[in-house]
Amino acid sequence: MSRIRHLYLVGHTHHDVGYTLSPRLVDGLHTEIVTRVLDLCDEHDGDGPDAFRWTFEVSRPVLKFVAEATPQDVARLVARVNEGRISLTGGYLNMTQLPSEAELDVAYDALSTLRDAGLTLRTEQHGDVNGIAWGTVEQMRRAGLDRLVMALNPDHGRPPLTQPSGFWWEGVSGQQVFVWLSTHYGIGEEWGIIDGDVDLAVQRIGELVADLEAREDYPYDAALVHAANDNRWPTALFLDVVRRWNQLHPDRPMRTATTDQALDALLESASGDAVPALRGEWSDWWSHGHGSTAREVAVYREARSFTRAAGSHLALTMLRGDGPVSYADVIGYRRAPVRSRPPSRVVRDLDAVDEQLLLFGEHTWGSWETYSKPFSTLSHSHWNAKAGFAYGAWDVARDLAVEGMHRLVASGTSEQLPEVDATQPPTVVVTNPTETERTEPVEVEVDGARRVRLVATVPAFGLTRLPLPEEGEVRTESERVDLTFGHYRLTVSRAGGGLVSLVDERHGRELVDTGTPHALGAVVVESVRPGSTHPMLTRSPKDFHPDNPGPDFDRTPATMSSPISVTTRSDAVTVEWESTPPGLPPARTTLTIYRDTPAIDLAVHLVKPEAFGPESIFVAFPFAFAEPQFLLETAGAVYRPEEDQLPDTSKDWYSIQQAIGVGDVTSGVLWSSYDAPLVQLGDFHTGTWARTLEPRTGHINSWLMNNLHFTNFQARQEGTRTYRYRFLPIEQPPAAAQVATFGRDAGVPLQARATRIPVPWQGTSGLSVTSDGDVLTELRPVSEDQVRVRLRETAGNSARALVETRLPGHRSTREVTVPAWGRADVVLDVRERREDAEGPAEIDTMPSSGAGDERSVTR
CATH class of the missing domain: 3.20.110.10 (Glycoside hydrolase 38, N terminal domain)
Incomplete structure (x- = not known):
């Protein structure tokens, strides 16, 4: 004492x-x-x-x-x-x-x-x-x-x-x-x-x-x-x-x-x-609040993806030099940018997005009366302002990303490009904002009328152009679909409620836990069991608390309520179905597998009418690993839940960055969520308040939304949105660096656009980053004359990295050591590139005629 x-x-x-x-x-x-x-x-x-x-x-x-x-x-x-x-x-x-x-x-x-x-x-x-x-x-x-x-x-x-x-x-x-x-x-x-x-x-x-x-x-x-x-x-x-x-x-x-x-x-x-030492993630019990506003959290996460891509593309453009961008005379998201920002404005706008992202990521979701007086003007005004941080970031970041992509396409040349031929079908331009060549599915909108998925291989910090794929043959099945395509053999069953079997034919492994009562990709609704007298219902919502375990929940998967549609192309197969969660309109699930990559995409379009009272909605991923090991991506680290966790921190639920690795001693799955950060591992745990995590299965339950709050979180659940996932079976147990890279790639995906604008170059941009370790890279303009290359080591081993530019008027090699779990910056000066290049000094920001016009530049 x-x-x-x-x-x-x-x-x-x-x-x-x-x-x-x-x-x-x-x-x-x-x-x-x-x-x-x-x-x-x-x-x-x-x-x-x-x-x-x-x-x-x-x-x-x-x-x-x-x-x-x-x-x-x-x-x-x-x-x-x-x-x-x-x-x-x-x-x-x-x-x-x-x-x-x-x-x-x-x-x-x-x-x-x-x-x-x-x-x-x-x-x-x-x-x-x-x-x-x-x-x-x-x-x-x-x-x-x-x-x-x-x-x-x-x-x-x-x-x-x-x-x-x-x-x-x-x-x-x-x-x-x-x-x-x-x-x-x-x-x-x-x-x-x-x-x-x-x-x-x-x-x-x-x-x-x-x-x-x-x-x-x-x-x-x-x-x-x-x-x-x-x-x-x-x-x-x-x-x-x-x-x-x-x-x-x-x-x-x-x-x-x-x-x-x-x-x-x-x-x-x-x-x-006398002072103990503790090691591990401080997993936040209050992170369940991220599920109180699922739509706005998804907007926030998309905004930060846009800003990372924009920073990379605009930095590469600064290094290569601006070219004759095709401008539009209509301000709108399906058109090319109407102007090119000068570097100082780019830096200022990126900084503005950062501020909005941080304000949304701050912990105050609502007013002191948001829960007790959900219809008050203060409650609505407060949430309007808070949500505005996410939408404000999204607006500017998306605009920067569109501009950055068009400027990167046109960069490195001063030659006048051919006129746009509006009679020709569009092609798909895909850019890679990162340091390694990537082969991944991308999705593009075509003429505002349809969306198309295809697989692109894009060099590091590079660009490629692909034709639009054919539309494919469509068939429907009333009860069951069995098919083999690419790397997989799968079964989607109406009676089973969705994807009930997924066999990886590379090693014959069944990836779906067939002993669970719900399918992979199933929407599961969690509700308090009728007749409950739990104090959170009878006394105060604050009593949803470790001192009062429970309440007991019923968990009901959606039942399939439509025929199963199958669209087959030479390069991909898409399977779609509707299912009706209890108390909700039908949800639409889309599963896509590919010929040229083992990555699998799943998306759930959910319509959620406003409702009060405790409830949760999950999308279930019951992966079949009997003695699972999990790796979770948090900001700046990858950790093993339970083993790498401070005592008594949250083990019922986790808020991840983008990625999870799950597997056993022989194989695994890398899994990512683009839109929703909350997960429960191994089973459903709401109300357990567990002091230990002992997962018996490899299940990942994506906790889209919940209403288990009090005071400043929203008192209602509502919103319509598509929630997107990607997972990749691998033939070895996941490693921390793999999870970090998979998460980074989900957070900074390949950027794709269906367009008719001329594409004067393809391949690598002239910047390369190589290392003898596991190093991830971020690019960003940081001044009128400088581009920052930020390097992060993700495996716990010091690495040597080379940053090389091979561009007209800008050739350099910089070597840097990146410490274990650390970062290093290389700053590239582009003043010489700007002064020596034959390209334009300024961009004409006032296009004279129709969308898609090729604009020359003024000196």
Whole structure:
């Protein structure tokens, strides 16, 4: 047991982008808080225990302040940080597990702006969210941060250790950060601290001290107490708590402190042996909220795919030089771009997409009354603003991607291209935004009337053009389809509800678990068993909680409700059917297998009318592995659930990035979800609140949507959308690097467009990235004159990479070492390429006539 000798009262405001107020308003108010804090520091100055000290919980408002404030006000902030009156922290916002490693890069890389202004950062602080991606450890250490405060919310989840506690969190690379697993920040209001209710505050803090001193597992002589709550405007009322406490308890004094000062004291008071080390993913119990708004989460994920492709294509165009793009005179998504942005605008627009993605990936889904008052104007306004982050990102990212593809097609030449022949059928142009040659299915829309799938082989950072495939022969079967095509023999059965058998003919293995009551690709509806008296139904939705396991659920697969349609082409076979989930309109499932690749595509078009009350919808993938091993992709890492997980983190459900590997000792499947991040593994687990994961089967259940929430998540489930999946059987157990690559490829797919524009080149672009290890690459323009090549190592082994350009006026070779599980950047200067090239200096942005016109350029 410890003797508590010091108490540190840490003033901050919990940063919600919304909740108490619309995101449109509260985001700007947080920036105004910076000035208010500086004024309070002046009003309550000095070095005494009751001086005003403050911690900014996240970096976003400080970044905005530094960008917008006068030099004098920035100097005030720097001075207060240097004297220890204010701490800055390094987390951009309180993030969910939605953002990818690339998005988190943006957030952590932005901290250099604060350091350039003379500000110091050592710590990240995270509140409310009950988990954080394992790759955060490496991200933090790369950003110069080595301490993390996690103030977990006690609702709908468990902490990995008793709150409060400290431990060393070891990342996938072996690097560590110190974690202070704090009490929930909300005690600041609950205990009267921030409102100056000194009698209540002193009583409750005294109870905390007694609890800590009674614990055998608390090796610290200090306590950190939060003076905070949601979006609270800073006041100095909590200083009265310090004064009263010190009058009553001079033997164990309290002082205001920044987070950094409190952590320094805590670390100093405990020997290294007393602080445990834990390794693994911090899987978030609250991630079930990602299924509360399935449509918008899918839009967000598509937007980030667009922006990654756009960054690659526009970077390649900068390297190759702009050519005569075919412009349209109609602004619309089926037309070519109406103009080409200059590089500075490209960088600015990519940055704007990043900001919108991060704002959507932040943890505040709705207002405080979204669940209790779902029809209030505040609830609707708040969600309109939150969803607007996803749609705003999608709008700009898609526009950049269309422009980038057209500019890449035209790049590297100054010759006038032939006129577009509108009488000829379109061809399919496919580009590869990544560093390896890829053979994959792509889908294109043809003349706004139909969609076509085909397989393309595209060189690394290259381009190819393919003819449209024939339309194929269509037949229908009323009860059953048995067919053999490409690598597979399959059976789709009306009685079985869908795909009931899928045999990989390369080794004769049955991939579908035939002992399960639902088919592969089946829509499964989960509902609370009638007559349930579970307290989440009779008392409060907060009682969907580990302390109240359950309720019991019924899970009913959709029944097939249409004939089975089979479309056969020489290169692909598509099987389609409708099935009717209980209580829903028919869903349409499309399965496609190919001649030239073992990849399999499955899509489910779901129509979901608005409904209230607890429910879930899954798409089931019952893979037949009796003793399965899973690998899951999180931001910055691939991990084994259960083995690579912090204790008591979520094992009922997981929020993945894009990919999963599942298999046994002989073979496996790589699986990806384009649109929906939530999965349950081995079985259905909703309401189990399991402390261990012991999967008996290789089932992956894609948890599309659920309504198991309270407070700020949506109270209803609704939305119409197609949810897309791809899986690839492999002849060996999946490896971490394979899962990382499969996930990257799902997140940055080949880009395809059916078009009649001339294509002046095919093949490689002139940029190549090769390595002696497992390295993935991202391209992006970062200034008017520079393209960044970002390299990531995914297997845990240091790798040597070569970045080579072989272009007219731009030839170079750069060698770089990429550390294990780390990253390295190569920046290519394109000024010489721009000055020496014979191509245009500016682009004419005012086309004179019809869509598809070939526009010359002006100098």
